[in-house]
Amino acid sequence: MRLRLVPAETNWDFFRTWKITFGLSVLAVLASLVAFAVIGLNYGIDFRGGTTIRTESSQPIDVAAYRDAIAPLGLGDVSITEVFDAGFGEDEHVAQIRIEAQGDGDASVAAETVLAVEAALQELDPSITFPSVESVGPKVSGELVQSAVLAVVLAIGAVLFYIWLRFEWQFSVGAVAALIHDVIVTIGIFSVLQIKFDLAIIAALLTIVGYSLNDTVVVFDRVRENLIRFKQMELKDVLNLSINETLSRTVMTSVTTLLALISLFVLGGDVIRGFVFAMIWGVVIGTYSSIFVASAVLLKLGVKRDWSKPDAKAGTQFADIDA
Amino acid sequence: MLQISLWKRVVIWAVVAAGLILALPNLFYGRVEVHNDALAAIEAQGGVATPEQELDAGFWPSFLPSGIVNLGLDLRGGAHLLAEVHVEDVYADRLDGMWPEVRNALRAERAAIGTIRRQDSAPDELRVRIGEPAGIDRAVGVVRDLARPIVSLTGVGASDIEVSAEGSDVVIRLSEAERAATDARTVQQSLEIIRRRVDEVGTREPTIQRQGEDRILIQVPGIGSAEELKGLIGTTARLTFQSVVGRTTDADSRPGAGNVLMPSLDEQGTYYIVEDRVVVSGEELTDAQPAFDQNGRPAVNFRFNPQGARKFGEYTAENIGSPFGIILDGEVISAPVIQSHIPGGSGIITGNFSVEGSTELAVLLRAGALPAGMTFLEERTIGPELGQDSIDAGKVASVVAFAGVLVFMALSYGLFGLIANLALIINVGLIFGLLSLIGATLTLPGIAGIVLTIGMAVDANVLVFERIKEELKRAKGPARAIELGYEKALSAILDANVTTFITAAILFVMGSGPVRGFSVTLGLGILTSVFTAIFVTRLMIVIWFERRRPKVLEV
Numbered sequence: 017m018r019l020r021l022v023p024a025e026t027n028w029d030f031f032r033t034w035k036i037t038f039g040l041s042v043l044a045v046l047a048s049l050v051a052f053a054v055i056g057l058n059y060g061i062d063f064r065g066g067t068t069i070r071t072e073s074s075q076p077i078d079v080a081a082y083r084d085a086i087a088p089l090g091l092g093d094v095s096i097t098e099v100f101d102a103g104f105g106e107d108e109h110v111a112q113i114r115i116e117a118q119g120d121g122d123a124s125v126a127a128e129t130v131l132a133v134e135a136a137l138q139e140l141d142p143s144i145t146f147p148s149v150e151s152v153g154p155k156v157s158g159e160l161v162q163s164a165v166l167a168v169v170l171a172i173g174a175v176l177f178y179i180w181l182r183f184e185w186q187f188s189v190g191a192v193a194a195l196i197h198d199v200i201v202t203i204g205i206f207s208v209l210q211i212k213f214d215l216a217i218i219a220a221l222l223t224i225v226g227y228s229l230n231d232t233v234v235v236f237d238r239v240r241e242n243l244i245r246f247k248q249m250e251l252k253d254v255l256n257l258s259i260n261e262t263l264s265r266t267v268m269t270s271v272t273t274l275l276a277l278i279s280l281f282v283l284g285g286d287v288i289r290g291f292v293f294a295m296i297w298g299v300v301i302g303t304y305s306s307i308f309v310a311s312a313v314l315l316k317l318g319v320k321r322d323w324s325k326p327d328a329k330a331g332t333q334f335a336d337i338d339a
Numbered sequence: 340m341l342q343i344s345l346w347k348r349v350v351i352w353a354v355v356a357a358g359l360i361l362a363l364p365n366l367f368y369g370r371v372e373v374h375n376d377a378l379a380a381i382e383a384q385g386g387v388a389t390p391e392q393e394l395d396a397g398f399w400p401s402f403l404p405s406g407i408v409n410l411g412l413d414l415r416g417g418a419h420l421l422a423e424v425h426v427e428d429v430y431a432d433r434l435d436g437m438w439p440e441v442r443n444a445l446r447a448e449r450a451a452i453g454t455i456r457r458q459d460s461a462p463d464e465l466r467v468r469i470g471e472p473a474g475i476d477r478a479v480g481v482v483r484d485l486a487r488p489i490v491s492l493t494g495v496g497a498s499d500i501e502v503s504a505e506g507s508d509v510v511i512r513l514s515e516a517e518r519a520a521t522d523a524r525t526v527q528q529s530l531e532i533i534r535r536r537v538d539e540v541g542t543r544e545p546t547i548q549r550q551g552e553d554r555i556l557i558q559v560p561g562i563g564s565a566e567e568l569k570g571l572i573g574t575t576a577r578l579t580f581q582s583v584v585g586r587t588t589d590a591d592s593r594p595g596a597g598n599v600l601m602p603s604l605d606e607q608g609t610y611y612i613v614e615d616r617v618v619v620s621g622e623e624l625t626d627a628q629p630a631f632d633q634n635g636r637p638a639v640n641f642r643f644n645p646q647g648a649r650k651f652g653e654y655t656a657e658n659i660g661s662p663f664g665i666i667l668d669g670e671v672i673s674a675p676v677i678q679s680h681i682p683g684g685s686g687i688i689t690g691n692f693s694v695e696g697s698t699e700l701a702v703l704l705r706a707g708a709l710p711a712g713m714t715f716l717e718e719r720t721i722g723p724e725l726g727q728d729s730i731d732a733g734k735v736a737s738v739v740a741f742a743g744v745l746v747f748m749a750l751s752y753g754l755f756g757l758i759a760n761l762a763l764i765i766n767v768g769l770i771f772g773l774l775s776l777i778g779a780t781l782t783l784p785g786i787a788g789i790v791l792t793i794g795m796a797v798d799a800n801v802l803v804f805e806r807i808k809e810e811l812k813r814a815k816g817p818a819r820a821i822e823l824g825y826e827k828a829l830s831a832i833l834d835a836n837v838t839t840f841i842t843a844a845i846l847f848v849m850g851s852g853p854v855r856g857f858s859v860t861l862g863l864g865i866l867t868s869v870f871t872a873i874f875v876t877r878l879m880i881v882i883w884f885e886r887r888r889p890k891v892l893e894v
Contacts, residue, residue, distance in 0.1 A: 019750035024808075070725070103732055127566050147722035149565065156421060156716040167849035171842045178841060182834055216784055219854040222846050223791065223861065226839035230795070233838055234802065237831040265798075265805040272747060272801075273794030276740035280790045283739055285732030287413070287725075288783055295791065 021271060022264045030259050030307055031252055031315060037308040041197055048204020055207045060214030063161050065117035065154035067130060070099075071137060073144040074107040082111065085136045091129065092116050101286040110286070117154050164218040168199065171222050175229055183236055186317040191232045194310035198228045198301050205297060216291040224298025227273070231266060232306035236314075238262050243319065251318060255311050270303045343881055351874045355765055358867075361772035364407045367399065371407050374399035406775040409544060410560070411782035411856055414730050416723030417560035418568040421716045424529050424553050426522040428711035430513055431462040433521060437485075437500070438465060441511065444481050445469070452478045458508065465511040472507040479504050482511060489516055522553060528710045530555055533572045535706040540571065554716070565718035572713075574668060576703035578621030580651070582614040583662040583674045604670040605691040611671045613664050618654045623647025627704035629697040630687065637697035638689045641704065648684020656680040667700070733786040740790050741767070748797055752804055755894050758879045759800040762871040766796050769867040770860065779863075782856030792864030798835070799872030802828040808894045817892035821884065825877055832872065840865045 061068050071077075079096050086094055092115075099110040118129055130149055137144050152160075172195055180188040199221055206213050238258040246254060274296065281292045364371040377395035381388040388396070399405055412419055438457060445455045445467065453470025460466035469478050479502050486498035497516035502509065513521065526549055537545045537559055546558040562568050584598055587610050594600045594612045603609040623643050630640040643651055654663075655677050664674045665688050673690045692700070744763065748756040770789060774781065807824030815823065843865065846858035 018753060019747070021751075103728070127569070130566075145722075147725035148720055150719040151565075151717065153714075153716040155423075163849050167845055170849070171845045174841045174845060175838050178838055215850070215854050216857075219784060219846060219850065219857045222842045223857075226842035226861075227795070229838045229842075230798070230835040233834045234831045237834055241827075261809065262805070264808075265801050268751065268801045268805070269795065269798040272744045272797050273791065275743040275747060276790045276794030279739040279743060280736040280787060283732060283736040284787070284790075285729055287729055288787055291784060291787060295787075 021267045024264075026260045026263055028256075028260060028263075030256055031312065034308070034312050034315070038312050041305070041309050044204070045197055045200050048200050048207070051204045051207040055210070057203065057207050057213040058210040060212045061114065061150060061152045061157065062214040063157050063164075065152050065157040067115045067149065067151040069113045069115075069130065069133060069146055070148040071111045071113065071144050072147050073109050073111075073141050075109065075141050075143055077109045077111045079111070081140060082113070082137065085140045086113070086133055089129075089132050089136065091118065091133070099286050101289075102282065103285055117157075160215060164215065167218065168221060168225070171225050172196070172199075175225070179229075179233070179236075183240060184319055186314055186319045187236050187240075189317060190310040190313035191229060191236070193313045194232050194302075194305040195225050195228055197305050197309050198224050198298060201301055202294060202297055206294070211290045211293065214290075216288065217294050220291050220294035220298065223295055224302055227295075227299055228302030228305055231269075231302055232310045234265065235259055235262050235306055235311060239311075239314070252315055255315055259307055259311060266303060266306075270299055273299050343878060348878060351878050354870070355769070355875060358769035358772035359765070361404050361406065361775050362768045362770075363403065364399070364405055365771050365775060368407060370398045371405050375405055375407070378405075404775070406778065408771060408774045409778065409780040410726075410730070411780045411785065412558055412560060412719070412721050412726075413783045414726045414733075414781065415560045416721050416726035417558065418562045418565040419717070419719040419721075420557045420565055420568055420572075421550070421718075422555045422557065422572075422713040423716055424526050424555060425712045425714070426525045426553050427463060429521055429525045430518070432710075433513060434463075434465040434511065437511065440485060441465065441467060441482055444485055445478060445509075448474070448477060448481050460510075463512060466505075467509045467511075468507055469509065475504045475507060475509070478509050482509055489514075489520055525710050526553055526555065529713070532707050532709055533557060536572050536702060537568075539702045539706060555713075561723070564720045566720075569715060569718070571699065571702070574703055574709075576621070576706070577668055577708040578624070578704055579666045580618045580620070580654075581616065581664050581666055582618065582658070583664045583671075584612040584614060586611055586674075601664070601666060601669055601671050604667065604672050611664055611674055613666065613671070618663070619643065619647045619651050621704060621708050623650075624704055627701045629694070629701045632687060632689045636689065637692040637694045638687050639692075639697050639701050639704065640687050641685065643684040645684070648682075651684060651686075652680065652682045656682075729783050733783060737786065737790055737793070740793055744793055744797060748800075752894060754883075755800075755804055755880070758876055758883070759797055759804070761879065762800065762876040763793065763796055765875055766864075766867050766871045767793065769871070770863050773863045773867065774860070779859050780856060781860070784854065784857035785860045788857045788860030788864065792861065792868060795839075796864065796868035796871070799828075799832045799868060800876055802831055802835075803872065803876070804894050807892070811892055811894065817889055818884065820892060821880060825873075829873070832869065836865050836869050 077098050079098060082096050083094065086096075094116075095114045097112050099112055101110070104110065113133070115129065115133065130151070134146055172192060175195065176188050176192045179191050202221060202224060206217065211217075235258055238261055239255060242249075242254045242258050242261075246257075249257070277292055277296045277299065281289060281296060284292060373395045374397075377388075377392045377398075381392050381396065442455060442457075445452060449455075451471065452474035455470070456468050458466040458468050467478075467482075469475065482500075483502045486500045486502070489497055489499050497514055499514055499517040501512045501514050503512075504510070530547060530549055533555060534545075534547050537547060537557070540559075540562070544560060546556065548556050550556045557568065557572065559568055584594075587600075588608050590600075590602075590608075590610060592600065592610070592612075597615050598612050599615055600610050601613050603611060623646055624641055625644045626640075626642045628640045630638050632638040659677050659679060662674045662676045665672045672688060675689075688700070741763075745760045748759050748763075750756070752759065767789070770792065773779075803824050806828040807820050810820035810823045810827075811817070840862060843858045843862035847855055847862065850858055
């Protein structure tokens with residue numbers, strides 16, 4: 017008895033409703049951009065400087081009391097969030113306190129500030145401990161933003177180049193459209209849900225880029241093969257055939273990856289939950305986009321079909337060299 | 340047909356075996372750690388081992404590899420600092436050091452240039468005013484002759500100073516090339532001193548490395564907090580002995596020419612007026628040890644080198660009865676009155692120390708002074724409990740993920756699934772083997788990278804299996820189907836993995852800390868999973884096929 021997630025033979029038309037799905041994707045991208053512009057990301061200290069203090073206590077956490085204890089120190093914007101995790105014991109109460117960068121120097125938050133906050137909280141709750149304290153100065157955070165953006169742009173650029181090398185340029189555009197779609201929609205969901213956006217999330221974003229691409233490339237690889245095999249078939253049918261043929265693999269891989277990620281999400285602790293969430297989201301959206309965005313773009317752009325005849329346009333830009 | 344030559348089979352199994360043996364020590368993490376620590380301790384003692392250390396070293400057989408994956412700060416707990424070295428601090432020192440030489444050279448030309456007087460100026464220039472403005476060209480020429488060529492890769496033919504004339508002032512600045520050379524030296528020196536200070540505390544595997552132009556990254560596992568680490572390395576620890584002129588409680592009082600006002604370290608609101616001239620400085624110390632004074636209070640014993648001892652001896656002989664200041668980083672630790680001539684070159688610093696305080700000061704003095712100040716741009720403390728929680732959570736999650744994928748693959752592909760599972764286990768073994776081999780550091784995102792690899796590693800196998808299925812549908816024989824399956828899936832496997840590998844590589848280059856840890860495991864995971872899918876599973880399938888020769892294949 018075998019487990020079958022996808023029927024052995026499928027012949028689904030993925031482009032019957034392409035206007036709707038593609039429209040949805042465009043809408044999602046626009047909505048994400050709006051969310052990013054209006055709500056904005058909940059940047060962690062990696063990107064805007066400041067200090068986070070993780071507190072742990074056997075007493076239940078009263079966020080308002082914490083806030084009142086810290087308020088007299090006049091530290092500006094202080095955010096306090098309680099952290100929940102299935103792995104915590106009965107008397108394990110964890111909170112995350114974030115203090116914005118103080119003053120205008122390059123240095124991270126002064127030791128006195130951290131000590132003052134810790135003392136104030138200790139007075140409120142003697143059993144409190146501080147398992148981690150992290151400070152990032154504004155100078156470093158600015159550089160981290162730059163290198164993060166550069167990393168994402170470089171990754172997309174490198175991939176664009178590789179696919180162009182291995183396939184036709186239309187494939188390249190399709191793949192990158194899917195990538196940009198994935199990255200923007202992920203940023204959108206992080207804006208809407210206000211999940212902390214830090215360096216690790218950038219790593220997750222790049223993994224999404226990698227995964228989404230992996231998926232797209234597998235479909236494209238099959239498209240390339242089928243284009244040569246079925247020279248007379250409509251492009252739309254070739255795409256449909258290729259997606260159907262690789263569907264079983266697409267679903268299998270997504271499921272195994274999701275299995276691994278979900279166990280990490282549930283059991284991996286709260287420290288990397290945001291990171292894992294980004295990847296789960298990325299796997300789902302990446303699988304979707306390789307079919308409904310990348311292939312749809314390829315369908316609209318069209319692709320050179322007859323590989324035996326020389327391309328009429330090919331080489332025209334160099335035509336004058338011999339003359 | 341399905342044929343893999345013998346030498347290929349041998350190579351494949353050899354690689355797998357080597358990888359697994361390299362990974363083996365990680366299964367016995369605690370034992371191997373004890374063994375490695377004992378070996379390091381024995382080596383540090385010059386090869387002589389105590390019986391206890393012999394016992395510890397015996398915890399792990401020495402013929403097996405003993406490389407283990409280092410745990411990152413987020414898993415082990417510890418402190419992380421990113422410091423920026425104020426390289427420009429050193430320029431002023433360099434120029435100050437040049438002044439006597441410049442003065443002597445100009446003095447020789449007094450007839451042409453008149454009086455010479457050093458002017459107050461920005462810290463990165465030395466400004467000398469001469470009495471006869473007409474002689475300015477001569478003065479500039481004389482000073483320029485003092486310039487020394489510097490030898491460096493980029494600055495061939497460059498000299499160390501730039502001399503220019505501004506009115507009747509001769510202005511001396513360090514040249515571009517000299518600045519670069521000085522910067523490099525300053526950072527290197529700071530790095531060495533930080534390393535010595537951290538090593539004095541004796542923690543396991545601290546990471547101290549240069550980052551970019553003028554930054555130093557310091558990661559010390561097992562230390563209580565970033566604050567503690569900062570206390571250890573963040574102090575310049577410049578110790579000087581200077582004459583004390585007087586004492587005051589007025590912070591605004593004018594110290595007078597040639598003197599400076601310095602606060603007292605212990606007594607708030609007390610200031611000392613101290614002579615500018617340094618009698619002896621910390622560079623001339625050869626040793627410093629925590630000790631107790633005659634009243635049983637913590638103190639620090641120190642000893643000078645012969646040069647320092649001579650200077651100190653002469654000074655104390657001449658100034659019996661007057662106070663002198665022991666000054667650390669511009670603060671007066673204590674200002675005892677010289678009771679008698681101190682000829683031996685050793686002494687004791689007393690003050691309001693705790694035992695920890697005196698130990699720390701002794702460490703700082705022994706390791707030497709930092710050449711320049713530092714700003715801390717980033718600091719992180721991770722408690723050991725949090726690290727342990729993360730390891731535990733990561734372990735549980737990995738095991739569950741692993742089990743889930745194994746069961747799922749077996750259910751979906753039957754025998755072929757079991758083969759893929761075996762390959763997956765080998766794959767994870769290989770990742771750990773490689774991580775141990777290159778001495779990589781495992782971080783929490785690194786664990787996530789491994790878990791992600793577990794999920795994605797089966798992809799290559801799935802591609803092949805699905806392809807074999809398709810080829811079977813086209814009524815090919817089992818052997819032909821397997822062969823074609825591998826052949827045709829190869830381009831998809833390569834393209835898919837190369838693209839992911841590109842992103843991992845970019846993450847490695849651009850990222851820092853945890854992100855880099857993630858990219859390392861992801862990148863290695865891609866390499867090993869492609870290897871296992873293309874070679875290992877294929878070999879296992881071929882071996883199975885040769886034994887059974889099945890007529891019908893069920894994938």
